[in-house]
Amino acid sequence: MGSPHRIGIVGLGFISKVYLETLTAAPDVEITAVADLDRARADAVAGALPSARARSVDELVAAADVDVVLNLTIPAAHAEIALAAIAHGKDVYGEKPLAASFADAQEIVRAAKAAGVRVGCAPDTVLGTGVQTARAVVDAGEIGRPVAATAQMVTPGHERWHPNPDFYYQPGGGPLLDMGPYYVTALVQLLGPVTSVIGAGSRLRSERVIASGDRAGERVPVDVDSHVTGILEHASGALSTLTTTFDGTATKAPPIEVHGETGSLGVPDPNHFDGDVSLHALGGSGWTPVALRAGIAGAARGIGLLDLLRAADGVAPRASGDMGLHVLEIMTGILESAASGSRVSLATTVERPPLVPFAPLA
Template sequence: MGRTHRVGIIGLGVISGVYLETLTDVDDVIITAVADLDPARAEAVAVTLPHARALSVEELLAASDVDVVLNLTIPAAHAEIAEAAIRHGKDVFGEKPLTARLDDGVRVMAAADAAGVRVGCAPDTVLGTGIQTARALVDEGRIGRPLAATAVMATAGHERWHPNPDFYYAPGGGPLLDMGPYYVTSLVHLLGPVTAVIGAGSRLRAERVIGSGPRVGESVPVLIDSHVTGVLTHASGALSTLIMSFDSAATTAAPIEVHGEAGSLRVPDPNGFDGTCAVRQVGEGEWTDSEPLAGVVGAARGAGLVDMLRASGGRTARADGQLALHVLEVMTALLQSAESGCRVEIASTAERPALVPLTEGLAALQG
């Protein structure tokens, strides 16, 4: 590994706790600064970290002891923070989606290319043993040539548990832009890039009621489609059917299934890092579970940042900005198609990231 990577975190909401738990246990990563719109929150986090100090956002972006900005702000702020970090010559790794709007994502990636800095983006759950084992099974030919996939996420909505769910129902949120990155990114890992989409969307009601926290009972307006479905055409010719919903009580559907000429593959929840893959080949009567074949054992959020920091020898980070931009275009194209009723071609592309060898923990993840 060879060097220490100095990380500054902007945005200290709910998800930051998981990143902090991961990164404070990684020997070659040191958190040197934290910032939040609420200075008291930044101070409270900084005192728990041995090398960090609480700064304003502007101070952190300019800090000489921050090499990489971990951007955990709300989606509407992703582009602004990323561009500011790039202007200061810093690498950026952000929460998903890359940006709330496609044109913002294109601009962020162009700025990074011009500045010679790296951009990475969640989801990095795809680096765990769940999706990586599924990828290994596909690559080994266990189901033959892949022909189709289904991806289903159906819940009743995040307002039931999140104390401040407003952004889930505002532009940049919704089930597709919030949860879709896990599923679409996984589909690209499994089947390759997407060339066209067609979609449809709806919304069950005009407002949601917060179910927990200090704002319990308060209503939040729904400004986006809360149920989105569509078909993705992959460059390989495979077709993926996608259902992303905040309007469902529950589902018995597998999170992802991939179907090929010789069999079918059941894939675990891409919002987690592990889980069991199962294969049922043509003519067999039962599903057969697979042992983990690839991926980081015991991975957690922050794995993609660590992978980006350690990427060397010309290898692209497995959770890189170009993949996130492609996934963002696929999702925004689905919403565009849902509005227009027309098929939408995808202009961008992305390489399938390198398979992660079976690795016991982030400490052993190599560049």
């Protein structure tokens, strides 16, 4: 098998537990270092990993026994950590979004290319059987030429369950930058890159009340739009309508629908790796289930990092920095359009990565 891929993890909050489960189960991965602003938390995680040492962030990004930095910090810190790792010649894989601003994300991609290192970016949920099976249907022409898609995420807000939800309501957060990457990445996977966007946004209230944990009852200021709607014009000519909100309660609508000349496709929640895909053919009698035909069965967060680690030299990872950059420009373009009232043309594009063959996680 050769030498294992040596990973250092920065940020050991809520999402790190799932990444640790995925990575510690991978035979070709070794977690050699962990870092967190809470040193006690880092010490506890390192204590459960025989191969890992708790280090400061500066020590971790410079460590000789770290090949890849997994960046699980809050969005405001994504660029700082990624650029520091790149400066030390490390590959980087980060949680979404790639950075809190499009300019910072551009700098990450530019610096990585100049340094000859790789950048990957969540979400990797689109590599599971849900979105990949739906994409296989689209690619096979089973709905004809795609003409439109709808996507929506409706929730009353993360303060209802997250004990420290502050960053969701600060610049770099909000429903679009937080949850939008799942939906926008799925739309790009299904329909290809986007050339321009139109957006509108609003906010229901100026503060939120934490509902759980040690800070229950504490009020958090809202400094971003908590309801954002956008129209995405794909290079193919298809139009997608996206709604993300922290101001709703629930919805009965499917997370994503894709409509073509000869059929419509129901796509499962892109925040999950699996889910049911359904097809309604033109002239058919109703929705019929689609058997799994693509994607990694049983996948969990971290599979995108494994795809990056195992990619052959010169082969771009499927959850790539270029994809993260394009998705971020789509979202920041929607926010810019919402503020200005004008259509925003995009400067980036990206190639759809190859379809993921149907296979179990192992």
